[in-house]
Amino acid sequence: MAGNSDPLTPRAKLAVTAGKAVAAASRAAGRGSGSVIGGRVALKLDPDLLARLAQNLDVVLVSATNGKTTTTRLIAEALRAAGPVVSNALGANMPAGITSALAGGSDAKFGVIEVDEKYLAGVARDTDPKCIALLNLSRDQLDRAAETRMLAENWREGLAGSKAVVVANADDPLVVWAASSSPNVIWVAAGQMWKDDAWSCPSCGGVMQRPGDDWFCGECGFRRPTPSWALSGDHVLDPHGSAWPIHLQLPGRANKANAASSAAVAAVFGVPPQVALERMYQVQAVAGRYDVVQFQGRDLRLLLAKNPAGWLETFSLIDPPPTPVILSVNARSADGTDTSWLWDVDYTRLTGHPICVIGDRKLDLAVRLEVADQQFQVCEDLDQAIQLCPPGRIEVIANYTAFQDLRRRVGN
Numbered sequence: 001m002a003g004n005s006d007p008l009t010p011r012a013k014l015a016v017t018a019g020k021a022v023a024a025a026s027r028a029a030g031r032g033s034g035s036v037i038g039g040r041v042a043l044k045l046d047p048d049l050l051a052r053l054a055q056n057l058d059v060v061l062v063s064a065t066n067g068k069t070t071t072t073r074l075i076a077e078a079l080r081a082a083g084p085v086v087s088n089a090l091g092a093n094m095p096a097g098i099t100s101a102l103a104g105g106s107d108a109k110f111g112v113i114e115v116d117e118k119y120l121a122g123v124a125r126d127t128d129p130k131c132i133a134l135l136n137l138s139r140d141q142l143d144r145a146a147e148t149r150m151l152a153e154n155w156r157e158g159l160a161g162s163k164a165v166v167v168a169n170a171d172d173p174l175v176v177w178a179a180s181s182s183p184n185v186i187w188v189a190a191g192q193m194w195k196d197d198a199w200s201c202p203s204c205g206g207v208m209q210r211p212g213d214d215w216f217c218g219e220c221g222f223r224r225p226t227p228s229w230a231l232s233g234d235h236v237l238d239p240h241g242s243a244w245p246i247h248l249q250l251p252g253r254a255n256k257a258n259a260a261s262s263a264a265v266a267a268v269f270g271v272p273p274q275v276a277l278e279r280m281y282q283v284q285a286v287a288g289r290y291d292v293v294q295f296q297g298r299d300l301r302l303l304l305a306k307n308p309a310g311w312l313e314t315f316s317l318i319d320p321p322p323t324p325v326i327l328s329v330n331a332r333s334a335d336g337t338d339t340s341w342l343w344d345v346d347y348t349r350l351t352g353h354p355i356c357v358i359g360d361r362k363l364d365l366a367v368r369l370e371v372a373d374q375q376f377q378v379c380e381d382l383d384q385a386i387q388l389c390p391p392g393r394i395e396v397i398a399n400y401t402a403f404q405d406l407r408r409r410v411g412n
Contacts, residue, residue, distance in 0.1 A: 039096030064135030083109030121158020321352030
């Protein structure tokens with residue numbers, strides 16, 4: 001039931017008002033969107049506020065290591081065919097940011113919410129979602145997230161017995177194991193490029209067998225479920241076997257996979273695939289990702305890659321050599337302070353590209369590129385890197401805070 005048929009308590013209203021005031025003050029002081037600090041204040045005043053704000057919404061939660069911000073945006077566009085949507089579109093995906101986003105959507109019918117992997121179980125408890133989309137799990141921020149199987153276990157326990165329809169990637173064994181505790185799962189064959197976190201069976205620890213696109217554990221019989229939705233080239237196959245063309249302005253195979261999962265979610269709410277996929281075409285960029293910007297007389301395409309799986313997908317969509325590439329890596333708290341993941345990325349895929357390296361941890365990256373036998377130049381900053389790049393459009397790949405630094409520098 002949408003709208004304000006069940007008004008917020010006076011305490012909840014005070015919490016929302018105070019949160020918005022703090023957020024506005026933070027924005028005015030130039031400290032970002034203010035959504036996180038605003039949400040923190042609001043939850044201090046009313047710890048049950050997230051549950052209260054969600055109670056009149058049909059909620060979709062989206063969680064994954066990679067692709068959750070983009071998929072959240074695609075689902076939100078699709079569901080607008082069926083009613084107003086409130087969403088944390090800028091990726092503030094922990095409880096404070098989610099609370100802030102929902103506080104701004106009093107007339108919404110749907111809440112489409114990106115959730116950090118570690119907070120999924122708690123946010124699902126608070127928001128009573130109708131649908132949960134689980135896309136992938138891979139190594140990320142090793143200093144804070146420990147290992148992927150522990151996250152999968154956290155999901156599995158947190159979602160056991162959930163009433164939500166779980167839309168899950170059948171090609172990722174960790175996601176399948178996590179989702180299998182739920183009574184109502186829709187499996188999507190969305191693909192999995194990065195397989196290095198799923199060679200051992202999450203159920204028994206045995207060695208996974210991977211013939212072709214299939215997978216199974218030879219020891220306990222845990223195996224890939226039969227999908228009812230699938231990504232097939234440039235089409236989404238629905239449960240009836242109909243093929244619907246994917247037309248996206250976003251590049252790459254990973255975004256087609258995100259669109260396939262999003263179409264399956266939209267169908268849960270009665271939005272047909274054709275309508276959902278047509279609406280997804282509207283999305284040109286997501287929080288600056290994939291944007292082409294003009295800076296210092298050059299076209300720069302800004303690409304975000306935060307972990308080995310993300311870098312692998314990103315390498316697959318850049319223009320071919322000799323397109324110049326600028327790489328920027330930081331290791332601040334929002335990125336994870338451990339840069340050992342750089343050794344898991346196959347940088348030989350950049351052979352033939354002129355490479356410039358910037359960012360707080362440019363020397364860590366330089367050592368890694370040296371070992372991968374790549375030609376590169378270490379630069380002080382973006383401006384110097386652009387001057388050293390040969391003509392043509394430049395692909396700029398950065399991890400999380402490095403990406404935010406770049407956007408500020410280019411005025412995006």
